[in-house]
Amino acid sequence: MSDAGVFLPQEMIRTKRDGGTIEAADIQKFVAGITDGSVTDGQVAALAMTIFFNGMTPDEGAALTLAMRDSGDVIDWSKYGFAADAPIVDKHSTGGVGDKVSLMLAPIVAACGGFVPMISGRGLGHTGGTLDKLESIPGYDPYPSIDRFAEIVKTVGCSIIGQTGDLAPADKRFYGIRDVTATVESIPLITASILSKKLSAGLRALVMDVKFGSGAFMDSDKKAEELARNIVRVANAADVPTTALLTDMNQVLGRTAGNAVEIFETIDFLLEPRQADKRLMTVTLDLAAHMLALSGAQPNFDVARDKAAVALMKGKAAEVFAKMVAAQGGPADLYEKKHDYLKLAPVVKPVLAGKAGFISGMDTRAIGMAVVALGGGRTDPSAKVDHGVGLTEVCQVGDRVEADEPLAMVYARDDAAAEAAIKSVRAAIDLKPVAPESKPIVALTIGE
Incomplete structure (x- = not known):
């Protein structure tokens, strides 16, 4: 220079x-x-x-992403006996409330022939973190050695771990400086931060779940689409085929928000999929289908979605999840003894509607912050979380409730915390006499 x-x-x-x-x-x-x-x-x-x-231009963005990726270790799957065309694929979500999709998605894709080395994060602010949820399971190790990580991916088909200091270390310092200089919201830098960590896992394909709405970091669909298109452009410029789905986060995803409560919902989803929340089912199977098709594990989206549904309905995905948990130190009998292993907080109270009507909308961020206030999330990255608190039986937009019916159930450590959460959740949910118009959870697909 x-x-x-x-x-x-x-x-x-x-x-x-x-x-x-x-x-x-x-x-x-x-x-x-x-x-x-x-x-x-x-x-x-x-x-x-x-x-x-x-x-930044797409080429600049790709150069920044790859340089940050290469600042640490990059997993070379050929070292572990994987073929050059092995369908090694992952998914990344920009974060939401009740978003436990990764927990069932990775085993579904693995059950259909994909290999999923998923590097996930912890919750921050109003959003939950996949690692915090998995750590609700006694013994689960989110930081195995890279060799052990690769072995689990090869033998089980998927493994979900946290980012170690050896993967994309430049991003940690860069993000810390951005955080205190009001530059976090830069779309090129968000893109490089996300992709550098994901691509350090040596991916052959990536599917993004970019959320918009009151529970997302990108509150408008326009901002979310801008981010999604930039990620797809930059990832493709970095030679990693990528598809992005824009998904609605204007309500809690599924019926739970917290940590152990979301593991319970994940287990129920895998073991009894016909009873699962429809929005959660739709986004999970759509993401699975894109992962399988984009990676080459299945020939196209339609075939992949059918295969994913069959793997779920016939219990194959449930088998993979159980094997992954056991391989990473968790109990081999998690399904049989889930109530023994997943301890919930002792104070359980309903959030009564107070009046009859249809759920017309919710401030999803406020609901996420109610979980944080219970102790189930963090605003400081170094803080610990209480895995046993949270919300269950959360209503969904369009549900009809009577005055004496619950909008959600609160699990708290004491009465004062429960009452505070009840007040916050009730204030965050709108009731009207007429049912709202139904909206699809997947609003747009980019990169096909």
């Missing part, structure tokens, strides 16, 4: 500040500096702000 050929971070920042395009080699050097500390916090913040205002 200078006459002497020495890389100068400030010159790269200047190029982007003035609306220019950054070379891939310079992006790689800058990310290397983020990782080893040779680029200062001020320089990282300055680049983030220039990208926030000026954006």
Whole structure:
């Protein structure tokens, strides 16, 4: 970046500040500096702000994603005996309330011939985290060695773990600086952050669940679509075929919100799928079908969706989930003794409707924050969560309720916490005399 050929971070920042395009080699050097500390916090913040205002081209986004991916370990599946065309595929959700889809999705895809090395996160703010839910299960290890992770994927078909410090370490520092410089909302940087972690798992295909609505980080469908299209463009530029689904998060997904309560719903979904919540079923099977078709595990979407439904209805997915839990240290008899292993909080109270009517809408974020207030979520990344608190029997938009019927059941540690949650949940749910218009949970598919 200078006459002497020495890389100068400030010159790269200047190029982007003035609306220019950054070379891939310079992006790689800058990310290397983020990782080893040779680029200062001020320089990282300055680049983030220039990208926030000026954006990035798909090629720049791909270069940033790949450089951040390559800042740590990248899993080479050929080392573990996988063929070059093995259908190694994952899904990522932008987060919501009651979103336990990953828990049933990974075993469904594995039961249909896909391999799912799923690297998931913890909850933050009003959204729940897949790892927190799995840690409700005694003994479940979310941080096996990479060799053990690969072995479970190969023998079981799927494994769900957390991000270790060896996977995309540049992202951790970059995100921390963005968090305190008001640049988190940059779509190119959100894209690179998501994809760098996902692609460090050596994926051959990726399906995104980009949520919009009152319970999503992207509250409008327009913002969500912009993010989804950018992720698909950048991932494809990085040679990872990607499809994105825009899904509605204007209500709790399924009938539970919390940690252990969502494991209960997952088990019921897998063992008794005909009784499952319809919206949860639709989004899970659609995501499964796209994962199977995009990765080549099945020939097309329609065949893949049929196969996914059969695997679920015949109990094959339930078998895979049980094997995954046991392989990662959880109990082998989880299904038989779920009430012994999944301990719920002792104070159980209903959120009574107070009047008759149809559920016309809900402030889903407020419901998520009610779970956080119970102790079931976190606003500080280092905080611990209470796995036993949460909500069950959550009403859905369009449901008819009588005045003395519950909108949800609260599980809390004490009466005061329960009453606070009851007040928050009741205030978050709208009741009207006429049923609202039904809306599909999958609003748009991008990348087909």
